Each structure stands twice: as C-alpha cells, then as structure tokens.
Amino acid sequence: MIELRKEFFADERDDDLAVIGRPVQRPDMAGHVTGRSPFYDDHRFEGMLHLVCVRSPHHRARIRAVDAGPAERMPGVVRILSARDVPHNYNTLLSLLDFGRDDEPTLAEEEVRYRGEPVLAVIADSERIAREAAAAVRVNYEPLPPVLEVEAALRPGAPVVNPTYPGNCFEYHGRYDHQKLRFGDVERALREAEVVVEGRYLMSPIEHAPVEPAGALAVPEGRDRYACYTSTQALFFSLGTAAKILEVASNRLHFVGGTVGGGFGGKVDTLHEPLAILGCMLTGRPVRYRFNRVEEMQVGPPRGAEIWHITDGVMRDGRIVARRFAGYFDAGAYTRLTSYAVIKCVGHLPGPYTIPNVHADVYCVFTNRTPASAMRGFGITGVDFAIESHMDRVAEEIGMDPVELRILNAYRDGDMKAHRRPAANCALIECCRVAAEKAGWPIAEAYARMSSREGGGGERATVPPTVTDERGRIGERRPAEPPAAARAPARPPPPVAAAPPSPPPTPPRREPPPPPPPVAGPPKPRASSPRRFSSIFGIRRR
Amino acid sequence: MTWHRGRGFAAINYPIGMNLGGDPSQALVHSNPDGKFTVALSSVDLGQGMKSVTRQIAAETLGVPVEDVQVDTADSDTGPHCMGSFASRGTHRVGNAVIAAAREARAVMLEAAAEELEVDPADLVTDGRGNIQVRGAPARSITTAAACAAAQFRQGRTVAGRGIFLLPLSDVDPETGEMSPVSCYAHGAVVAEVRVDDETGEVRLVKLTSAYEVGRALNPRLVEQQLYGGAWMGVSHALWETTEPYYPDRGRYPTCFVSYPMPGPGDRVEHDIAVLERPAPDGPYGAKGIGEMCANPVLPAIANAVYDAVGVRVTDLPITAEKVLRGLREQGGARPRRRPS
Numbered sequence: 021m022i023e024l025r026k027e028f029f030a031d032e033r034d035d036d037l038a039v040i041g042r043p044v045q046r047p048d049m050a051g052h053v054t055g056r057s058p059f060y061d062d063h064r065f066e067g068m069l070h071l072v073c074v075r076s077p078h079h080r081a082r083i084r085a086v087d088a089g090p091a092e093r094m095p096g097v098v099r100i101l102s103a104r105d106v107p108h109n110y111n112t113l114l115s116l117l118d119f120g121r122d123d124e125p126t127l128a129e130e131e132v133r134y135r136g137e138p139v140l141a142v143i144a145d146s147e148r149i150a151r152e153a154a155a156a157v158r159v160n161y162e163p164l165p166p167v168l169e170v171e172a173a174l175r176p177g178a179p180v181v182n183p184t185y186p187g188n189c190f191e192y193h194g195r196y197d198h199q200k201l202r203f204g205d206v207e208r209a210l211r212e213a214e215v216v217v218e219g220r221y222l223m224s225p226i227e228h229a230p231v232e233p234a235g236a237l238a239v240p241e242g243r244d245r246y247a248c249y250t251s252t253q254a255l256f257f258s259l260g261t262a263a264k265i266l267e268v269a270s271n272r273l274h275f276v277g278g279t280v281g282g283g284f285g286g287k288v289d290t291l292h293e294p295l296a297i298l299g300c301m302l303t304g305r306p307v308r309y310r311f312n313r314v315e316e317m318q319v320g321p322p323r324g325a326e327i328w329h330i331t332d333g334v335m336r337d338g339r340i341v342a343r344r345f346a347g348y349f350d351a352g353a354y355t356r357l358t359s360y361a362v363i364k365c366v367g368h369l370p371g372p373y374t375i376p377n378v379h380a381d382v383y384c385v386f387t388n389r390t391p392a393s394a395m396r397g398f399g400i401t402g403v404d405f406a407i408e409s410h411m412d413r414v415a416e417e418i419g420m421d422p423v424e425l426r427i428l429n430a431y432r433d434g435d436m437k438a439h440r441r442p443a444a445n446c447a448l449i450e451c452c453r454v455a456a457e458k459a460g461w462p463i464a465e466a467y468a469r470m471s472s473r474e475g476g477g478g479e480r481a482t483v484p485p486t487v488t489d490e491r492g493r494i495g496e497r498r499p500a501e502p503p504a505a506a507r508a509p510a511r512p513p514p515p516v517a518a519a520p521p522s523p524p525p526t527p528p529r530r531e532p533p534p535p536p537p538p539v540a541g542p543p544k545p546r547a548s549s550p551r552r553f554s555s556i557f558g559i560r561r562r
Numbered sequence: 563m564t565w566h567r568g569r570g571f572a573a574i575n576y577p578i579g580m581n582l583g584g585d586p587s588q589a590l591v592h593s594n595p596d597g598k599f600t601v602a603l604s605s606v607d608l609g610q611g612m613k614s615v616t617r618q619i620a621a622e623t624l625g626v627p628v629e630d631v632q633v634d635t636a637d638s639d640t641g642p643h644c645m646g647s648f649a650s651r652g653t654h655r656v657g658n659a660v661i662a663a664a665r666e667a668r669a670v671m672l673e674a675a676a677e678e679l680e681v682d683p684a685d686l687v688t689d690g691r692g693n694i695q696v697r698g699a700p701a702r703s704i705t706t707a708a709a710c711a712a713a714q715f716r717q718g719r720t721v722a723g724r725g726i727f728l729l730p731l732s733d734v735d736p737e738t739g740e741m742s743p744v745s746c747y748a749h750g751a752v753v754a755e756v757r758v759d760d761e762t763g764e765v766r767l768v769k770l771t772s773a774y775e776v777g778r779a780l781n782p783r784l785v786e787q788q789l790y791g792g793a794w795m796g797v798s799h800a801l802w803e804t805t806e807p808y809y810p811d812r813g814r815y816p817t818c819f820v821s822y823p824m825p826g827p828g829d830r831v832e833h834d835i836a837v838l839e840r841p842a843p844d845g846p847y848g849a850k851g852i853g854e855m856c857a858n859p860v861l862p863a864i865a866n867a868v869y870d871a872v873g874v875r876v877t878d879l880p881i882t883a884e885k886v887l888r889g890l891r892e893q894g895g896a897r898p899r900r901r902p903s
Contacts, residue, residue: 029841033841037622038690040847041779117584193736199734222809224879226799253608253647255636256643274638276637281609282609283606317805322805325810350810367743387810397855401858404858408572408574408859411862416899439742440740444843446747447838451838453773454838455571455753456751458753458773458836459753472840
C-alpha cells in the first residue's frame with residue numbers, strides 16, 4: 021500500500037502531465053503471469069550442445085597435471101576446452117572502462133584460486149553427459165595454503181592470492197593500496213569531542229538468488245557471425261567482454277537478451293557468454309552453458325563480505341563532529357567489480373549527514389574465495405548497515421532520540437559533502453519526519469518542523485583545512501616481491517592485445533568504452549578453426 | 563519464554579547511476595506510417611519495468627497515447643548502446659535518452675503536421691489523444707497518424723529521433739577522495755517493528771513503515787512494486803540470508819533453496835509506504851532510480867529494533883536466532899530498551 025505525499029516539494033513539481041504519474045499497466049505483465057515471456061533459455065536449436073565446467077575443489081592449488089582422456093572417450097562428448105583454447109584468456113571486467121589490470125582467467129592455467137574456479141569446459145550432446153564427463157576428468161592438484169580472512173591477507177608474508185596484485189589489494193591511482201577520503205582533521209576533532217563511539221560491523225556474503233540461474237546460448241548465425249541469447253543485465257558490456265576474450269570484432273557478435281528472471285547485480289559478470297560462443301565457434305554447433313543451482317549459489321558471484329570500523333566524535337547536544345572509517349571489501353580471488361564499489365562507497369561517506377571532519381580508508385582485498393560482484397546496493401548496503409546501526413549507538417550514548425539525532429545531523433541543500441561537492445535536492449529530513457509520523461514515533465516539534473531546504477549552506481558550505489597523509493603506499497604494508505613461500509605462479513603468456521603490464525590503473529583517467537572495431541576482416545584462424553593440439557595439459561582433441 | 567517487542571529506525575540516501583558517471587545510454591525512436599512509434603533500446607528489462615517506464619516517458623514527450631508506443635529492448639543488432647541495467651541507472655539514464663530521442667521525433671512530426679496544415683510548427687500542440695492542433699484553434703487539427711503518413715509518403719521525412727544521456731566521467735583525487743560521484747540521490751527512512759523470543763532468539767518482523775523519496779513516481783504501481791519487493795529483499799538480507807553462515811570460515815555453505823533459507827510468502831508483513839517526490843533537476847520528469855535504495859534502510863532498522871526489544875546488538879549480518887540467543891546468554895537474558903511511545 022503506498023500513499024503519495026504530494027504536499028512535500030509541490031512547488032518544485034509539475035503534476036499536470038498526461039501519462040507520467042499514471043498507473044499504466046505494464047505491457048509485459050500478461051506474459052509474465054501466464055509463463056509466456058521469453059527467457060534466454062526458452063530458445064532451442066537443432067543439434068544444440070551443452071557445456072559444463074570442471075571446477076576446482078580447492079580454495080587454492082597448483083595444477084600439476086590434467087588427464088581428460090577418460091572424459092574425452094565417453095560417448096557424446098564432443099570437445100573439451102582448456103585455457104589454451106581461449107584467445108585472450110585473462111580479463112578484468114572493468115577493462116572496458118580502462119580500469120584495472122587483466123587478472124582473471126576464463127579457464128584456469130597453472131593455479132586455481134578459489135573453490136569452484138573453472139579449469140576445463142566439457143562440451144557434450146547432453147547436459148547430463150557433460151556433467152558426467154566433467155566428473156571423469158582427473159586433475160592432479162597440489163593444494164596450497166589459502167587466505168580466507170581479509171586481515172590475514174593484508175599481513176606481511178601472507179600467500180599471494182592474485183599474482184596481478186601481489187599485495188593482496190587492488191591498487192588505486194598507482195599509489196595506494198586503498199582509496200582515501202580526507203575532509204577536515206578527524207584526529208583533532210575526535211580529541212575535542214565530548215563522546216567517542218566506536219563500532220565494528222560485518223556483512224556476510226549473500227546470494228542474488230534469481231529464480232533463473234545465469235546462462236547463455238550461442239548459435240552460428242551464418243557468415244561467421246554468432247548470436248548469443250543471454251541472461252545478462254548489460255547487453256553491450258557482455259558483448260564487449262566476449263569480443264575481447266574471443267578476440268573477434270564486436271560486430272561478429274549478435275547479443276539478444278529479453279526478459280531476465282531476476283538479476284540483482286549477479287548477471288553482469290559475463291561468465292557464460294564467452295565460453296558458450298567459443299564452444300559454438302570450435303564445434304560449429306549451438307552451445308548452451310548455464311549454471312545449475314549449486315553453481316549459481318557457490319560459483320556465481322555473491323555480494324561480497326564487508327568489514328567496517330567506525331569511530332564517531334560527538335557533542336552532547338547531538339552534533340557529530342568527526343567520523344572515521346576503515347572498510348574492507350572481500351573481493352574474493354579476482355577484481356570483477358569490487359574495485360569500483362570501493363570508490364562508489366567512498367563517494368557515499370559519511371552517509372547522508374553533514375559532518376565537518378571525515379576520514380576513510382577503504383580496501384578492495386583479495387582472498388581465496390568466490391569472486392564477489394555487484395549486488396543491489398553495491399558498495400552502499402554494507403556501510404549503510406554499519407552507519408545506521410552506529411547512529412543508534414550514538415543516540416543511546418548521548419541519550420537522544422534516534423530520529424531526532426538523524427534530523428539534526430542530516431545533510432541539507434547547500435552543505436558541502438565530504439567528496440567536496442555541494443548538496444542539493446536533499447530530502448532526508450522529510451523522509452525521517454514522514455516515517456516517524458506514520459509509525460506514531462513521537463519527535464519534538466522543533467525537529468518535526470525542520471526542512472532540507474533550510475539551515476544548510478553558510479559555514480556548512482565550506483571545505484575545512486584538511487590533513488592528508490601518504491600512509492598505505494603500494495607495497496608498504498606487504499613487500500612488493502611475494503615471499504618465496506608464496507611462490508607466485510608465472511603469469512600466463514601475455515595475450516595479444518593486453519595492456520602493458522606496468523602502468524598503474526588510474527580511475528581518473530578512465531575512458532569511455534572504445535568505439536566498436538571496424539567491420540570484421542577475414543576470420544582469425546585461431547578462434548574459428550579447430551586446432552590440432554588444444555591444451556598445455558595435453559588434452560588431445562578427437 | 564517471552565516475546566519482546568521492539569522497533570528500530572534507519573534513514574539513507576542513495577546515489578543514482580554509475581559512480582563517477584561515464585556510463586552512457588542511447589535510444590532511437592521512430593514512427594511507422596500509421597503514427598505508431600517504436601522505441602529501440604539495447605537496455606535489459608530485469609522485471610523492474612524498464613519497458614513500461616520508457617514507454618510512458620516516450621508517450622509523454624511525443625505527445626501521443628501510450629498505446630501508440632512500443633518498446634523493443636535487449637538486441638544488439640537493433641538497439642543502440644546502453645551500459646546496462648544496474649546501479650539504479652535504468653530510469654534515469656535511459657529515460658533521459660528516450661526523452662532526447664522522442665523530442666527529436668516529435669519535432670519532425672510537428673513539422674510534417676505544420677506543412678499539412680500550412681501553419682508554423684511552433685503554433686502546434688499535441689492533445690495526448692492522437693491529435694495535433696493549432697494552439698487556441700483546436701478545430702484546425704490533424705491526427706498524429708495522418709501527420710506521420712504525410713511525412714513518409716508525401717514529404718519524404720523520417721519521423722525519427724536519436725537520444726543519448728551521458729554524465730561526463732569524473733576524476734577521483736587519490737589524496738582526498740574528491741570526486742563527482744553522481745548527479746542525484748534518492749532517500750528513504752524506515753521504522754521496523756519486531757518481536758524477539760528470549761528463549762530461542764527467534765526474530766519475527768511485525769511491520770514496516772517507510773517514507774521513500776523517489777524524485778518522481780513515473781508510474782505509482784511500478785514504484786509500489788519496486789519499494790515493496792526491494793524492502794522485502796532487505797528483510798531477507800537482514801534476518802535470513804548468507805552463503806557463508808560462519809564467515810570467514812568457508813566450511814559450511816548452502817547449495818540450494820533448502821539449505822539457503824529465505825522468507826516465503828507466508829512470512830510477509832504489512833509495509834505501509836509513503837512516497838515523496840522532490841524532482842531531480844536532471845531526472846526524466848524529475849525521476850530518480852529506486853531499485854536499490856529501498857532495501858538498504860531495512861537492514862539497520864531491523865538490527866536497531868532487535869536491540870530495542872532485547873538489548874542485543876547484532877553487528878554481523880544476518881541477524882540469526884543463533885546470534886541473538888548467544889547475545890541473550892552473554893548478557894544474562896533480555897534487557898528491553900524500549901522507549902515509551
């Protein structure tokens with residue numbers, strides 16, 4: 021049941037529109053409720069093959085040898101793909117935005133870095149045969165000690181999770197192992213505060229739990245083009261990622277989405293499209309690759325864990341004068357999108373409040389667990405849980421009503437935010453007032469009269485003299501050279517179009533995605549015609 | 563055993579669209595000879611209502627009935643580039659691209675009508691019911707269908723438009739974090755009421771009461787759907803879900819919906835929602851994205867309510883009965899904090 025509270029901000033709105041604001045029935049409703057809306061997996065093609073991955077049972081291990089012979093000999097198995105079959109095996113998702121280094125293999129090479137990491141891809145006549153064949157592949161692993169805690173990952177001497185980032189942290193601006201936020205002088209303000217309140221908060225990983233598990237189906241589309249029916253949330257992002265990994269011109273790919281059975285951020289990572297298309301290219305037949313529920317739960321990216329430490333400096337009248345954060349995003353074994361979430365989070369701090377002194381160090385930490393990725397509220401949900409739990413602790417500590425504490429400290433039009441942009445179009449106070457009123461939560465008249473449009477700006481609009489520091493330079497916390505015990509595996513042979521290995525990723529210099537490449541030339545023999553020897557693991561093609 | 567009641571509050575804001583910008587979306591709009599319009603997008607409808615909301619935006623901007631607009635999504639051969647459906651960006655980014663494309667198409671349609679009516683296009687208005695009229699003289703009119711037919715068969719014009727929306731990419735200062743994250747923010751505040759069993763630690767949600775500020779409710783039913791469903795996802799996150807119940811211990815984990823508990827339809831509770839609209843200056847008709855923000859305040863509101871009920875502050879999500887019970891044992895039983903209401 022919703023109630024439109026039109027009396028708020030009425031003077032900023034034109035409510036006299038023809039279609040906007042009307043409860044028009046959604047055109048896809050009938051299809052949804054009668055089960056007729058087309059999902060990617062509703063397409064069926066003659067001769068369709070099924071792809072299933074052989075996955076690591078270890079959090080971290082070296083791959084000594086792979087014997088796919090028994091699997092290959094099983095009737096119905098058509099082809100087994102390894103890292104050698106993938107033209108540009110290493111990728112990082114945000115490379116399309118020129119952010120970060122390629123750090124994740126499509127299929128593992130010398131080492132596996134999380135339980136469930138794909139090592140080989142078995143293509144067979146049926147999904148069942150593919151699963152049975154995948155189970156028949158023998159991989160000889162040498163288990164290595166994993167890193168499963170963010171604090172442990174940051175200690176000197178910790179094993180290297182991801183050799184692209186030997187410090188076990190994403191590297192920001194080529195300078196620091198974290199992203200900083202510095203506004204004012206937090207240490208001084210904490211010393212001068214009447215009350216200091218500290219807290220630690222943890223958000224465990226969770227699953228997107230879409231009704232439709234993620235997947236893709238690739239089909240030859242004549243003249244060396246490939247159609248890909250996909251559950252992706254981001255059609256061109258997935259197309260660009262597949263084109264990069266497969267080293268094909270983007271216009272040789274035709275991506276078709278449609279209705280998606282729930283995404284919530286979990287269908288951005290493009291784990292299925294490249295392998296399905298590669299399978300299609302190498303067999304000449306339609307190939308479907310989809311997660312089953314176990315894979316969706318444990319191999320598909322979760323919302324990663326976050327750990328937050330918050331220290332507030334507060335005056336007894338309720339004003340929060342300092343807020344300090346240390347935040348750790350558990351990215352799992354590879355970057356995916358967590359590096360981005362950290363910056364998004366830093367831009368969000370200290371929450372919707374005007375606090376004159378704010379300090380944050382936020383880390384994207386690699387551990388040997390399932391790579392985390394985007395999920396509803398990405399970069400914000402975890403810290404909002406921490407901030408709003410902490411606000412109640414502050415309220416109790418100084419004996420103030422929690423709603424009034426929030427209204428008092430709420431950001432207002434004209435205030436300077438910690439990321440140094442003026443606040444505008446604010447409405448936190450009004451939301452607090454209305455929610456309290458509806459719930460029968462009494463607040464003092466003075467607070468019930470406050471407005472986001474009044475009382476901001478002035479002194480609150482200034483950027484205070486700010487204390488900066490150079491703590492946390494890359495390699496400072498952990499040596500740049502991984503300790504011998506960690507024995508970082510050799511990097512895979514540099515892919516053809518890889519960025520040079522050394523330039524640091526610098527978010528400020530991110531560029532929009534590159535323009536589509538020119539019209540496809542003749543197909544590259546490597547990607548489109550089967551090769552005789554397909555694997556460093558000694559897999560023989562049939 | 564005693565059930566203790568408690569309630570908790572939380573408030574949030576939420577950035578709309580990809581952080582730092584640099585995330586364009588495009589739209590193409592064109593008419594067939596009968597004045598029926600197609601909006602071509604590569605954007606994906608995840609069930610959130612992308613097709614529906616862009617259809618309304620196009621109809622409003624074109625000045626035609628909503629029935630005269632169809633939206634085609636998610637085909638890279640026919641739809642122009644879009645970054646994707648995430649970061650609460652669909653309505654804001656794609657909606658703005660659709661407005662730009664629809665404005666361009668509308669201008670051609672009005673030029674075609676003006677030529678047929680032998681008037682200045684600037685003197686024409688649409689009535690939203692399929693007619694184009696001379697301002698102040700509604701008798702001098704032509705249907706949008708006739709204008710589009712004339713454009714294509716007599717005048718040789720394409721009634722079509724292109725649109726893109728892009729916030730330029732922002733820098734980030736390595737030393738201070740100075741940046742331009744996004745251009746607008748949605749807001750929300752929630753009161754959660756719970757009951758907590760001091761014998762088992764079980765937490766039952768009783769009711770949610772909320773106020774969400776959405777910029778503009780383009781379609782109140784879609785807003786309701788998003789807020790209700792999104793807040794419920796927040797409830798599930800707060801009280802039920804995790805793939806690693808003993809994080810960072812990786813030893814125990816769920817693999818299906820039996821071992822990964824989530825609330826079912828029978829666990830739903832009343833959610834009384836107020837919607838406020840402070841239009842975003844750069845939002846399509848003022849709209850902000852509401853997909854993500856509706857879940858966020860629910861988590862801390864429930865944590866605060868549990869504390870209010872029994873005095874146990876659970877700082878690790880999810881707030882399971884086990885954690886509440888351990889907290890109760892540690893402090894020697896329930897210590898209700900409830901303020902008199």
